[in-house]
Amino acid sequence: MISVPGPGFGIPVTDKRHAITSEIPQLRRFARALTGNAVAADDLVQDCLERALGRLHLWREESNMRAWLFTILRNLHVNNIRNSSRRPIETSLEDHDQPLGDAATQGQRLMIRDLDQALEKLTDQQREVILLVGLEGMSYQETAEILDVPVGTVMSRLSRGRENLRILMDHGNHHDKPPLRSIK
């Protein structure tokens, strides 16, 4: 049901809804990258939108709508992981090949498969920092707020994650070498 505007907040509910709507594409991209699966990603976005709508009265005018939504989505994702011993749904490579279609060169497809697989091998903590900063363009400060950790933690996870990713991708480019088993 549509809720009425709560007292004490300057923004009409319709404007808040509009602000949420305009974040949907970015939320989907982040969810797709986090889960590696189109169906799981959209379930996550749907849950996030429902949660956000239910808490719309908590969102304040001066706060960052995108960061707020990303925080909700990420926390839901963490809960999902916690509730299952492994990532809930196996990543399907076809999910990622499909949107690129015929425009992607074979080289790009190889790169993408490498990157996709390399992302899988990172820890959840490193992956989410790399995605927030490298893909979503969040500042270190915003990322720290979304993850509820100090900025220094963001920076160290980012450093380690990127370096791991670089090594993984390097190995992917030399197919004669055996794949890296562990990156810890």
Added chain:
Amino acid sequence: MNSSIPKTDADLNAYVDGEIDASAIVEMEAWLASHPDDAARVKAYQQQNEDLHNLFDPVLDEPIPPAFTDVIAPRRPNTVKPVWTRIAATFVLLLTGATGGWGLHEALEGPRVPNAPNFVERAVGAHVVYASDIRHPVEVPATDEAHLETWLSKRLGSPLHAPRLSSIGYHLVGGRLLEDSGKPAAQFMYEDNTARRLTVYVRAYRGKETAFKFFAKEDVSAFYWMDAPFAYALAGEIPRQQLLKVAHVVYEDAVP
């Protein structure tokens, strides 16, 4: 930051992410010029970002599932009307009764018109088909409004402009040319802040002026009227009273 002090991992990453001061950029670039290993790492990190975008940006262009927009702007069931809408309706009746003699009583309370002109069904059909299209709702977007109006005026044979509905919260998305029994017709599309869409369907008409009449098919409601040189049908999935209010604005705005 001094170019003689070894750069840390954090420095390299901050450079990649634009999280260092402009003054430090020059020093960092001097450092990278003389330290190929660090330069290679920076390049690799930048490439990672680019690859991430290549991999995931296509998601941004995918049509948004209707389930998402339904969460944000759920369709309201026609429940008991609150008192204020009845008061507002009465007010509208009084106001327009005094000025124009529109068939408002019929429009608001009367039975569904059983035999609506063909163009109304076409208007509702066009609404169903195009208003639900997330990516390509219109042929010519609102950013090209002048061109849209010139073009549709020429095709419909009389000066036509897109009704201005911003005063009641609907902004123009754009428009398209349609076929109606071998004649050209125009559709303008509007959207409010919650992504609810209305369409105004227009075709040439030469007969007498008529009152607003109501038509509904499944979830879509429409008000239609004739006002030479055009016949109009306004379609949407909003309550009848709200739609009538919009119809008034469309009508008023069409008066030269």
